[in-house]
Amino acid sequence: MWVDPHDGLTALFNTVTRRSWRWECQGYYEVDRAALERWLRGEPEVEDEADRAWVTYIRTLTQAGIPFERVRMQPEPPTDYIRWMLDTTTRNIEAGEDIRWITESRARELGMPTYDFYLFDDSRLAILHFDADALLTGVEVIDDGDVVDQHRQLRDRVWPHAVLHSEYVR
Numbered sequence: 105m106w107v108d109p110h111d112g113l114t115a116l117f118n119t120v121t122r123r124s125w126r127w128e129c130q131g132y133y134e135v136d137r138a139a140l141e142r143w144l145r146g147e148p149e150v151e152d153e154a155d156r157a158w159v160t161y162i163r164t165l166t167q168a169g170i171p172f173e174r175v176r177m178q179p180e181p182p183t184d185y186i187r188w189m190l191d192t193t194t195r196n197i198e199a200g201e202d203i204r205w206i207t208e209s210r211a212r213e214l215g216m217p218t219y220d221f222y223l224f225d226d227s228r229l230a231i232l233h234f235d236a237d238a239l240l241t242g243v244e245v246i247d248d249g250d251v252v253d254q255h256r257q258l259r260d261r262v263w264p265h266a267v268l269h270s271e272y273v274r
Contacts, residue, residue, distance in 0.1 A: 105247075109232075109240040116222070116230055116245065117161065120170060125223040125259050127216065129177040129208075132185040134238040143188045151195075159199040166200030173202040175259075175266040177211045190273050197269055204266030214261050221255060229255050 107113065117124070142150065165172050178186050193203055206214075220232040229252045233242040246252065 105245045107243045107245055109243050113230065113243050116224055116228070120165065120224050122170060122225045124165070124172045126174040127221050127258065127262070128174060129211065129216065129218060129220055130234060130238060131179040131183040132238050135240065136185070140185055140188050143192065144184060149192055159195060162196065162199040162201050171202060172200065175204050175206055175262055177208055177216070178205055179208045193269050203269045205269060205272040206262060206266045210265060211262065214265060216258060216262055223255055223259060226256055227252060
């Protein structure tokens with residue numbers, strides 16, 4: 105089933121009761137272009153409404169004892185976008201996200217896919233589709249147990265090799 109890339113994904117976030125996990129492997133996401141450009145110019149980070157909403161969401165999950173975990177893949181060499189993410193991820197971690205990093209070469213050795221996905225409550229998979237300009241164009245939601253299980257196995261394979269953000273940026 106395909107859902108709207110914005111409202112549909114938000115609706116999926118609102119269904120989480122036990123755990124969320126994300127594999128994030130693009131070297132750039134167009135949605136963050138303005139923030140990246142400010143960072144490249146050396147300007148201070150500006151928290152917008154979307155940032156505040158995300159932090160509130162993560163804090164709500166954390167307070168309910170629901171983990172939100174993420175592994176970000178670092179292309180080699182890192183893109184400006186990834187360098188920005190490495191520099192500005194603290195806010196997400198302070199809100200309660202468990203963010204870890206893995207190099208692209210190690211991710212490829214482990215057989216990780218070249219597409220982003222979320223696992224919601226270990227029972228629902230959302231594969232994110234981006235266009236050539238790195239804009240999110242669609243979210244494919246899959247409830248098929250075998251496909252979800254394959255992605256749980258991917259998560260379980262990469263998680264022990266991913267490095268905590270605080271250790272990765274030292």
